[in-house]
Amino acid sequence: MPPAVTDSHAEEATSVLGELATDESGLSESVAAQRLSEYGPNALAEAPSRPMILRLLAQFDNVLIYVLIGAAVLKAILGDWIDFAVILAVAVISAVVGYVQEGKAESALAGIRNLLSPTASVRRGGQWQVVDAATLVPGDIVRVAAGDRLPADVRLIETVNLRIEESALTGEAVPAAKQTAAVEAAAGIGDRTSMAYSGTIVAVGTGVGVVTATGATTEIGRIQAMVSGVEQIETPLTRRLDRFGTLLSLGILGAAAVIVVIGKVIHNFSIDELISAAIGFAVASIPEGLPAVVTITLALGVQQMARRNAITRRLPAVEALGSVNVICSDKTGTLTQNEMTVRTAVTAAGVYDVDGTGYQPTGSVTRDGKPAGLTEHLDLRALVRAMALCNDASISEIDGQWHVAGEPTEGALRTFVLKAGYDAHTPRLAQLPFDSANKFMVTLNERPGGDRTLLVKGAPDRLLDRSNTQLAADGRLEPLDRLRWEAEIDRLSAQGLRVLAAAFRPAADDQETATADDIAEGLTFLGLTGIVDPPRPEAVEAIALCHEAGIRVKMITGDHVGTARAIALEMGLVSDPDAPALTGADLEQLSQSRLREAVPDVDIYARTSPEHKLRIVSALQAEGNVTAMTGDGVNDAPALTRADVGVAMGIKGTDATKQAADIILADDNFATIERAVEEGRRIYDNIRKSILFLLPTNGGQALVILVAILAGIALPLSPVQILWVNLITGVTLSLALVFEPAEPGIMSRPPRRSDGPLIARPDLLLIALVSVLVAGSAIAVYFLTTSHGYSLAVAQTAAVTMLAFGQLAYLFSCRFLNSSSLTLAVLRGNPMVWWMSGALVVLQLVFVYAPFMHTWFGSAPLAAIDWFATAGLAVLMFLVIEVIKRWDLHTSQ
Structure with a gap:
């Protein structure tokens, strides 16, 4: 095996050939086969993947899924098989969604593998042939032409006007000009003009080079290795929900244990009563609707962002x-915009401004704020003519969009020509294409009168070196003011503009060719153009x-x-x-x-x-x-x-x-x-609103059970009635906040701390106070009705109704967590609030008056006065919560 070549971009091509034990005639078939067995195929390895079943099971390793499964088990214990099936389905769906969305790194690796060329033109034993690119080895001689994708990393040994589209590797919009001379060892990939890299595409010209790296050792292979080795970061929401779910689960288990101990030690409840109380407390405490609310909120956010092109x-x-x-x-x-645009033109007479952006030829050329016509400004006309004729690009409108065929910089010059109003067509007799060594392009054109002219476009320094005159404003020739032009070049470059120059010289009437020697001297400098990819x-x-x-x-x-x-x-x-x-x-x-x-x-x-x-x-x-x-x-x-x-x-x-x-x-x-960030903030606000709505309502229900156990009295609500409240609020009120629009000033707030808790300390106080209000109102209604001689069924039904209406009142308060809800705006902006509120009332009417509900849930009909009493208490709760919010917001600032 030949020694590895390091920094081949910094070595002369002959040295690289020697180190790889090859020459320009290429490797023999036997040597290529031997190296293929040593180096392995020119392909990127497929990343190892876990079996599908393990990937699916891993999705259940989530605290929220545990909460869902725990809630489903409790439903099964209570014999509520419908709720059990629904909650279990939510858990399974969440896991399946996670499974489908997993593996972005693995997919990225597959996308990188698709960048490799399937075939390569290689010289083996002195003969050119097309082979499977996977069989390339270091030392192979390959050739590429316009449109080809590089099959491996190559040290160039021959180039003809070679420019390669390397934006996938470097991010540069303009194809990189290539040549064979060595560059500095410290040069970055974008400056390694002596190299061509696997996966990049030849834009113009041809090239021949020696393969220096294949497969995993190429630049693309290194990127693949980086992708596979990158540690993926959990999102802030995922971290917060995991932490919150863990703390909530521990809190519920601890409180349930306390209830069992108190019920047994202090009140000597039976085992059946203790189990019923513990299950009722757990059912009341677990916000089983939270994972579904979060998923629905995110899913709706996905749709909203898609409408905004994200x-x-x-x-x-x-x-x-x-x-x-x-x-x-x-x-x-x-x-x-990734559309090169001429922003300014400079001649000996002055500076011209060019309006418009992109390749759409709408705009104007002005000087000192006034339109600059080509008839009056002969200096500008000469510059525009050179940029029009010494140009191979064209622009066209397709489906309402303007596109360039050719080099982006030449497309920008073509658009500039059209904006200036130049449309003359002068025959081109010959041309010298742009070459990275010369850094200019030359065309031989014949004017209507028969005069022939050499037009040159290219790097300003190369044209200044070959010029001795410049074109004045009135069309006369005057001595070249090189210092002035160099100052203009520096000024334009400091603005981030790509500077191109134009020049010309007369040609003999019988001249038929255009060569570099023809413009070695004697040029008349016409001016400069400043080109930019505009913001x-x-x-x-x-x-x-x-x-x-x-x-x-x-x-x-x-x-x-x-x-x-x-x-x-x-x-x-x-x-x-x-x-x-x-x-x-x-x-x-x-x-x-x-x-x-x-x-x-x-x-x-x-x-x-x-x-x-x-x-x-x-x-x-x-x-x-x-x-x-x-x-x-x-x-x-x-x-x-x-x-x-x-x-x-x-x-x-x-x-x-x-x-x-x-x-x-x-x-x-x-x-x-930016719009997606705004949507992300709205989504987080709505998730936070949903959590701050669910927790006090669940907390209030749990407090009812806890107070009854501590006081040693009969439960004001049976576990199945608590289930009913959870069910109707879970499918109605908790979903209403998902559709909340963004609050005013959402993009004026600073970003949230990434390490902050899902529930802030001021939020905990609000949750506790609202929980007490919800529980207190339900217990108060229960005792008021029993003290007036109502039956237990009526008293419990009134308490259930109070819980439902109290949560409805709190829903309106949750619409504006960062400001007061005592405003008419709370009645507008989210029609879903009214639809869900109506659904809640209808479902509660069924609970109160449907005979089969009396059998299933132990409910009983209420008198009209009971409805008015619970509704009035709900309004009072809303006002008290707003006072708490105002105090909470004031103390948290």
């Missing part, structure tokens, strides 16, 4: 977005809203730091032109502990690799942040897997990224993330 793959991720306090965002296509206007507004909501937005991009800082400043992501930024090279010099210290203050990261993105997300999480990560390339998959919420681009994102993500943006728009 497709959710995992239910808990919906709420997790509401906890996010840091969003790490890719730049290209997310914060920006999305809605993303600028979304970033401002995120900042108002206390959410930091951090840009992590493969672009150069100057471009990244300029875009960040323009978008309002930072306000200081000298805002700190870290590059991939900087990150390499920082330990993880030093990075943890740096990440709170740095919002711009440039020239990053997959490892860097993963380290940044990990450092933010180590500092206690709930982090969302956006991305579209396979290089983003490890960080998306690690993040609390991974967000993939639905339009331009790779399959690997979508499979690793929790949420997919259907419109690739950062503003959608």
Whole structure:
């Protein structure tokens, strides 16, 4: 086996060939077969997966599922087989949903494997042939052309105008120009111009190279290893619910044990009475509707987010977005439009501004705020003509969207030409395509009068080196002012603009070719264009809203730091032109502990690799942040897997990224993330409202049992009657809060603490006081009716009705937990409250007056005065709860 080649991008091609014991004629078939047995196939290993039954059973290892199963067992003990079946079905459905949604990392690995090319053109024994890409080995000579996907990592040894689309690895929107010269050993992936990597796609040109890495040792293989090794983080809601469910279960078991001890030791209850009391208490205490309410709330949130172009793959991720306090965002296509746009043009006469964004040719060219026509501005006309004729791109409208055929930068220039109003067609006689070594393109064009002209477009420094004159405003030639042009180039570059220049020189009437030697000198410099991938206007507004909501937005991009800082400043992501930024090279010099210290203050990261993105997300999480990560390339998959919420681009994102993500943006728009965060906060609010509604109502029912046991009196409510209250409120009132709209100012609040409890200390006080109110009113009604000579059945029916109406009153109070519900707004905004309230009243009427209910539940008809009394007490309860809320909110501030 030949020695492994390290840093092949930094070695000369001949040295790499020597180290791999090969040459440009390729390996022999026998040597290739021997190396294949040594290195193994050029394929990514499939991740080991657990058997389906184990994955399904693992879904039941959840405290909430335990609570559901416990409640179902209690229902079975009581012989309530309908409720038993319903609750058990909820538990099974929850487990099945979790099973279906599990395995985002495994899916991401499958998506990465799909990036590999199935075949490769390889030179074996001096002959070119097409082979299965899995049979490639280090030392093989392969060739690629436009449209090909790289089958392995390759050190280039020949290139012809080769540019490769590497956005999946680097995040850069523009294809990377490739050449054969060695680069610095410390160069990041985006700067390794001598290398081509597995899974990337050739945009233009051809290339030949030697395979340096295959399978798991390629860059994509390394990313796959990172994805499989990333520890997935539980969402804040999952952690809170687990902690809450554990504490609640322990509390219920402890209280039930106390009841048994008190009933036996103090009141000498029989075993049957103790069992009945303990079951009644447990049934009253367990909020068996909570898991269903949480699941329904999240499911409805998924639908709402889908309508807002955010497709959710995992239910808990919906709420997790509401906890996010840091969003790490890719730049290209997310914060920006991923459509290159000419923003400014500079000639010897001055600066021209270009309106409009993207490839849609609507906009104008102005100078000093006035339209600049090509007839009056000969300098501008000459620049526009050069950019139009020395250009191979075209733009077209398809289904209402403008698209470019060709290079994005040339598409931007084509759009600029149309905005300027130039539509002349001059025959092209010859051309010299853009080459990464020359960094310019040349065309030979014939004008209507027969004159021939060489037009040049390319890197400003290369054209300035070949120019000695410039075109003045009136069309005359004047000496080149190189210092002025270099100052303009620096100015445009500082704005994050990609700068291209144009020049020309007359050609002989009989000239038929265009070569680099033809423009070695004597060019007339025409001017510059500044091109940018413009920010999305809605993303600028979304970033401002995120900042108002206390959410930091951090840009992590493969672009150069100057471009990244300029875009960040323009978008309002930072306000200081000298805002700190870290590059991939900087990150390499920082330990993880030093990075943890740096990440709170740095919002711009440039020239990053997959490892860097993963380290940044990990450092933010180590500092206690709930982090969302956006991305579209396979290089983003490890960080998306690690993040609390991974967000993939639905339009331009790779399959690997979508499979690793929790949420997919259907419109690739950062503003959608901000809207999803708002939806996540609304969902959490509604879950919190549902919990704060369920706990006091269950607590009140449990207190009724507890007080009766402590006092040694007959139970005011039988266990089956408590079941009835749980049933009707569980299927009506508890679901009404699921549909609550967002409260005003929801995005003006700071993010929740990720380590905070599900139930805050002020909430505990509210739960306790409301529980006492609910229990006290039911007990009071029970004793009032019995003291007036009513039968036990009537007294218990009145108490049940009081519990139902008391919970209805509390429902309206729960609609606004952060403000008073003593407002007309409590009657509006959620029609489901009225539908559920009506359903509750109808069901309670059935309980009171249906004869079969009298048999099943021991209920009895009530007189009209009893209804008015319980309704009046419910209104009084509402007012008292509002006083408690006002005091609670005041003391918690």
